[in-house]
Amino acid sequence: MNMKIKIKVNGVDYSHEVEPRLLLVHYLRDTLRLTGTHIGCDTSGCGACTIHVNGKAVKSCTLLAVQADGSNITTIEGLAKNGTLHPLQEGFHQEHGLQCGFCTPGMIMTAADLLSTNPKPTEEEIRIALEGNLCRCTGYHNIVKSIQYAAKKM
Amino acid sequence: MSTTTGYIGKPVKRVEDKRFTTGKGNYTDDIILPGMTHGAFVRSPYANAKIKRIDTTRAKSMPGVVAIFTGADVAALNGVPCGWQVNFKNGATMKEPKHPLLVADRTKHVGDPVAFIVADTREQAVDALEAVIVDYEKLPNVVNASEAVKSGAPLVHDDVPNNICFDWELGNPKAEVDEAMSKAAHVTKLDFVNQRLAPNAIEPRSYIGSYDSTSGRYTLYTSTQNPHLIRLLMCAFVLGLPEHKVRVVGPDVGGGFGSKIYHYTEEALVTWCSQKIGRPIKWTSERAESFLLDAHGRDHITKAEMGFDKEGKILALRVKTIANLGAYLSTFSTCVPTYLHGTLLQGLYTTPKINVDVTGVFTHTTVVDAYRGAGRPEATYLLERLIDLGALEMGVDPAELRFKNFIPPFDGVKQPGYQTQVALQYDSGNYEGVLKKGLEIFGYKDFRKQQKEAAKNGKLLGVGFSTYIEACGIAPSAVVGSLGARAGLYEVGEVRVQPTGKVSVFTGSHSHGQGHETTFAQVVADKLGIAMEDVEIVHGDSDSIAFGMGTYGSRSIAVGGSAIMKSIDKIIDKGKKIAAHKLEASSEDIEFAGGKFTIKGTDKSMGFGEVALNAYVPHVYPKDLEPGLDFVSFYDPANFTYPFGCHIAMVEVDKETGKVDLKRFVAVDDVGTVINPMIVEGQIHGGVAQGVGQALFEGVEFDEDGQVSNGSYMDYCMPRADNMPMFETASQVTPCPHNPLGVKGAGEAGCIGATPAVVNAVIDALWSGGKKVKDIRMPLTPERVWNALQG
Numbered sequence: 043m044n045m046k047i048k049i050k051v052n053g054v055d056y057s058h059e060v061e062p063r064l065l066l067v068h069y070l071r072d073t074l075r076l077t078g079t080h081i082g083c084d085t086s087g088c089g090a091c092t093i094h095v096n097g098k099a100v101k102s103c104t105l106l107a108v109q110a111d112g113s114n115i116t117t118i119e120g121l122a123k124n125g126t127l128h129p130l131q132e133g134f135h136q137e138h139g140l141q142c143g144f145c146t147p148g149m150i151m152t153a154a155d156l157l158s159t160n161p162k163p164t165e166e167e168i169r170i171a172l173e174g175n176l177c178r179c180t181g182y183h184n185i186v187k188s189i190q191y192a193a194k195k196m
Numbered sequence: 197m198s199t200t201t202g203y204i205g206k207p208v209k210r211v212e213d214k215r216f217t218t219g220k221g222n223y224t225d226d227i228i229l230p231g232m233t234h235g236a237f238v239r240s241p242y243a244n245a246k247i248k249r250i251d252t253t254r255a256k257s258m259p260g261v262v263a264i265f266t267g268a269d270v271a272a273l274n275g276v277p278c279g280w281q282v283n284f285k286n287g288a289t290m291k292e293p294k295h296p297l298l299v300a301d302r303t304k305h306v307g308d309p310v311a312f313i314v315a316d317t318r319e320q321a322v323d324a325l326e327a328v329i330v331d332y333e334k335l336p337n338v339v340n341a342s343e344a345v346k347s348g349a350p351l352v353h354d355d356v357p358n359n360i361c362f363d364w365e366l367g368n369p370k371a372e373v374d375e376a377m378s379k380a381a382h383v384t385k386l387d388f389v390n391q392r393l394a395p396n397a398i399e400p401r402s403y404i405g406s407y408d409s410t411s412g413r414y415t416l417y418t419s420t421q422n423p424h425l426i427r428l429l430m431c432a433f434v435l436g437l438p439e440h441k442v443r444v445v446g447p448d449v450g451g452g453f454g455s456k457i458y459h460y461t462e463e464a465l466v467t468w469c470s471q472k473i474g475r476p477i478k479w480t481s482e483r484a485e486s487f488l489l490d491a492h493g494r495d496h497i498t499k500a501e502m503g504f505d506k507e508g509k510i511l512a513l514r515v516k517t518i519a520n521l522g523a524y525l526s527t528f529s530t531c532v533p534t535y536l537h538g539t540l541l542q543g544l545y546t547t548p549k550i551n552v553d554v555t556g557v558f559t560h561t562t563v564v565d566a567y568r569g570a571g572r573p574e575a576t577y578l579l580e581r582l583i584d585l586g587a588l589e590m591g592v593d594p595a596e597l598r599f600k601n602f603i604p605p606f607d608g609v610k611q612p613g614y615q616t617q618v619a620l621q622y623d624s625g626n627y628e629g630v631l632k633k634g635l636e637i638f639g640y641k642d643f644r645k646q647q648k649e650a651a652k653n654g655k656l657l658g659v660g661f662s663t664y665i666e667a668c669g670i671a672p673s674a675v676v677g678s679l680g681a682r683a684g685l686y687e688v689g690e691v692r693v694q695p696t697g698k699v700s701v702f703t704g705s706h707s708h709g710q711g712h713e714t715t716f717a718q719v720v721a722d723k724l725g726i727a728m729e730d731v732e733i734v735h736g737d738s739d740s741i742a743f744g745m746g747t748y749g750s751r752s753i754a755v756g757g758s759a760i761m762k763s764i765d766k767i768i769d770k771g772k773k774i775a776a777h778k779l780e781a782s783s784e785d786i787e788f789a790g791g792k793f794t795i796k797g798t799d800k801s802m803g804f805g806e807v808a809l810n811a812y813v814p815h816v817y818p819k820d821l822e823p824g825l826d827f828v829s830f831y832d833p834a835n836f837t838y839p840f841g842c843h844i845a846m847v848e849v850d851k852e853t854g855k856v857d858l859k860r861f862v863a864v865d866d867v868g869t870v871i872n873p874m875i876v877e878g879q880i881h882g883g884v885a886q887g888v889g890q891a892l893f894e895g896v897e898f899d900e901d902g903q904v905s906n907g908s909y910m911d912y913c914m915p916r917a918d919n920m921p922m923f924e925t926a927s928q929v930t931p932c933p934h935n936p937l938g939v940k941g942a943g944e945a946g947c948i949g950a951t952p953a954v955v956n957a958v959i960d961a962l963w964s965g966g967k968k969v970k971d972i973r974m975p976l977t978p979e980r981v982w983n984a985l986q987g
Contacts, residue, residue, distance in 0.1 A: 061319070063319070071226075072228075075228075076219070077219070077221075077223075077225075077226035078218070078219015078220065078221070079219070080223070080225075080398075080399070080450070081225070081400070081480075082398040082399065082400065082450075082483065083400075083483035083908070083909045084482045084483045084484055084908065085483065085908045085909050085910050087483075087908065087909025087910055088398055088483070088909055090398055117219065118217075118218065118219035119218065119219040119220075121218075122218060127217070127218070131217040131218065134213065134217050135209055135210070135213040135214070135217060136209065138209075138210065138874050138875070138877075138878050140213060140216055140217065141451075141709035141710070141711065141878060141882065142397070142398070142399065142448075142449065142450045142451040142708055142709030143212070143213075143215075143216025143217075143221050143448065143450065143709070144221070144223065144397075144398045144399040144450025144451060145398045145450075146216050146217060147216075147217075147219050150217065165922070166918070168917070169916075169917040169918040169920075170917075170918050172916070172917035172918070173916050173917065173918055175917075176396075176398060176909065176914050176916070177398065177917075178396055178397055178398050178451050178453065178882070178886070178914075179451055179709045179878075179882045180878060180881055180882050180885075181881035181882045181883075181884055181885030181886075181915075181920055181923065181946075182881075182885065182915075182916075182917040182920050183881040183885075183920065183922055183923050184878060184881065185917065186917065186922070
């Protein structure tokens with residue numbers, strides 16, 4: 043039996059009837075067509091699906107859409123404000139923090155959460171914060187630098 | 197105003213970044229076609245099992261199920277082909293069993309597909325999977341290649357005796373190598389396993405097949421590194437479709453590392469089945485499926501011996517390898533342990549006698565093919581381990597031992613290329629240069645003191661070297677053809693100048709993270725003297741691009757970039773004729789620089805845009821010249837390119853736990869001329885992390901039954917941010933003498949050099965504490981290192 047949910051995503055209110063088993067990540071990608079949030083694994087191990095639920099970084103493959111009923115969600119598509127890129131989006135560009143781009147939205151959302159609670163993280167704190175996000179392209183070197191760039195800017 | 201010249205060599209920020217940082221990338225799984233259905237596979241839970249019965253009756257009646265295909269439905273179709281023929285030593289052709297799209301009779305590895313379910317939604321397809329009844333008879337299986345060749349071992353294919361696909365040899369005759377080895381004052385011996393790895397691009401493979409009945413055209417969206425190659429293999433070898441009626445698109449692709457080169461059965465199935473059901477079909481791999489189905493890398497069992505004279509000069513190298521190919525032959529599986537491995541065993545050294553013997557073996561496991569580096573990491577690993585271990589055993593300095601054995605510098609122009617004992621001719625090199633630079637950056641002299649001090653205080657510090665070479669830019673078609681390749685290995689580059697002087701470039705290379713939209717635009721803008729914003733790079737669509745070969749083997753800039761350069765030369769040449777006519781001069785008197793065609797020695801000139809406009813509005817125009825300014829060029833290189841470098845790792849080993857802490861990593865790489873140093877460094881970083889991953893963390897483990905026992909990110913240890921130090925990179929430039937840009941390629945270097953450097957460093961650390969260990973099996977987990985410390 044489908045269930046009704048109301049969710050705010052990137053400032054827009056949505057209301058949908060969804061299957062109880064529908065994962066939040068599939069709701070975002072398939073129902074709302076916000077495909078910037080990616081799926082890289084089946085075990086909440088890669089972090090490519092990281093979004094913000096009520097301001098906190100969450101792997102959207104670990105939540106059912108119905109669990110997110112009533113919550114306020116930000117995805118990578120909602121991070122830039124009024125056409126101005128978020129300092130992290132700028133930082134990843136400036137410091138070559140991405141190659142194939144697949145892990146990038148999750149990396150940025152995780153880093154945004156880190157910087158909101160720890161605005162001046164050390165290199166080690168950044169690396170530990172990224173433990174739940176896998177990147178196969180960059181060796182993390184430039185991701186760390188991108189986050190340092192953003193921390194300086196913010 | 198942006199600069200319009202001098203883009204080459206600049207760390208230009210990437211033009212592709214914005215779509216990825218804002219969530220606007222367009223990967224295959226992001227695409228939804230009208231009426232699209234979803235596929236899911238029933239996969240064998242057994243490594244070797246007879247399929248006695250398949251019953252799809254109940255599954256077919258499940259909600260949303262559109263169709264179910266089994267092995268019987270595709271029995272008339274061919275399997276996916278192998279693209280490289282390796283012959284037995286006696287000249288017989290390698291064993292090449294069919295790799296069917298769906299298995300009808302006997303499964304050959306866990307995950308082999310038995311049925312393909314197509315339903316309206318992904319969830320409905322997955323629901324129906326569970327309703328398919330397959331009656332299996334489990335049979336004995338074999339997963340280890342050295343077990344597989346023993347008599348009485350279970351056979352993967354009934355018609356392949358002893359599971360041997362081929363045996364193969366390269367280099368000097370065995371007797372000559374044996375004789376040289378017998379004269380050695382010291383022989384370093386190493387028996388080791390170069391373990392199996394899962395490539396793990398973070399984007400899982402994803403395909404959408406569709407068919408338009410009005411035009412009779414098929415379209416396949418695929419997460420591939422080489423769309424044209426997939427189209428050719430699928431049309432001509434598997435499905436028998438007319439190639440001109442098939443469009444293959446590789447949109448944004450989330451990493452490849454080799455694993456997305458190959459033509460996979462699922463690509464052919466979604467294409468073929470979409471015509472049968474009259475609707476598009478999407479299939480996206482789950483990560484668990486990736487671990488079972490995406491071609492793995494490495495998996496060599498090797499015995500290697502290196503003989504030194506009493507001065508430390510290498511006299512001989514003898515290598516015997518058993519390479520696990522998995523259950524079937526993946527597209528380039530056969531060339532990896534042979535022509536991409538044996539041919540690199542000269543390394544950077546003057547070793548006069550080399551013999552390599554390789555046996556390719558089938559097992560009941562996932563297929564093995566090229567993974568970042570492909571054969572060259574395996575060659576480098578054994579050479580660099582032998583050199584460092586030899587130095588420890590002989591009590592000499594590992595850096596000094598290398599200087600003693602390096603091939604002297606040669607530029608390939610004034611000095612000829614270096615002919616190796618194993619078929620290749622190196623293009624240009626300055627091997628001592630990169631080691632000298634590496635030692636300097638690392639502060640090597642001080643390190644040995646530091647190491648001794650640390651040892652006194654009970655701390656184990658170690659340094660490990662790796663001075664590697666690789667063969668990239670694969671390669672001259674005639675050469676690879678003579679070695680068994682069933683494809684040409686050129687590249688295509690079309691440069692289309694629009695009437696307004698804006699430029700569209702169509703390349704057969706494919707970017708899945710490499711940043712071609714930036715690097716290639718830098719080359720074109722630099723050479724044509726125009727702004728980068730005026731250049732657009734198009735890749736990945738077989739409908740808009742002439743037949744190209746795609747991206748692997750670090751070939752994009754060396755081969756793809758050279759093809760573009762050929763077209764640029766033709767444009768400049770034609771531009772001179774157009775300008776000469778307009779300026780009433782002879783075309784020999786026109787020179788092109790900074791975006792202007794000028795009569796030599798005068799200030800009379802025409803801008804690039806003006807010439808472009810004249811080419812398309814040819815009112816005042818040479819009589820014998822065609823209108824237009826658009827050239828397609830194919831570039832077939834004269835040789836491979838040979839990047840090289842020096843990697844130095846420093847580790848600290850925790851005596852109590854065996855944990856290895858990678859403290860520093862210095863990489864000095866010589867990849868020839870560098871177009872964009874920022875992107876090259878990024879490639880090195882990523883490669884190094886993968887190389888470190890092999891040394892310390894990664895390895896696919898099969899249990900006795902052929903189950904992958906670590907097939908998820910909960911179990912397979914991927915390198916994480918907190919496992920890595922900041923890398924210290926530097927470059928040296930020895931241009932490639934045989935391509936127009938002097939480039940060699942940088943995609944795989946990091947992954948080739950890093951692994952032995954890290955393992956050598958751990959072994960060095962153990963020796964510094966008096967534990968004279970020759971080898972620890974990779975990955976060097978705390979448990980394995982701890983056990984070595986107790987031994």
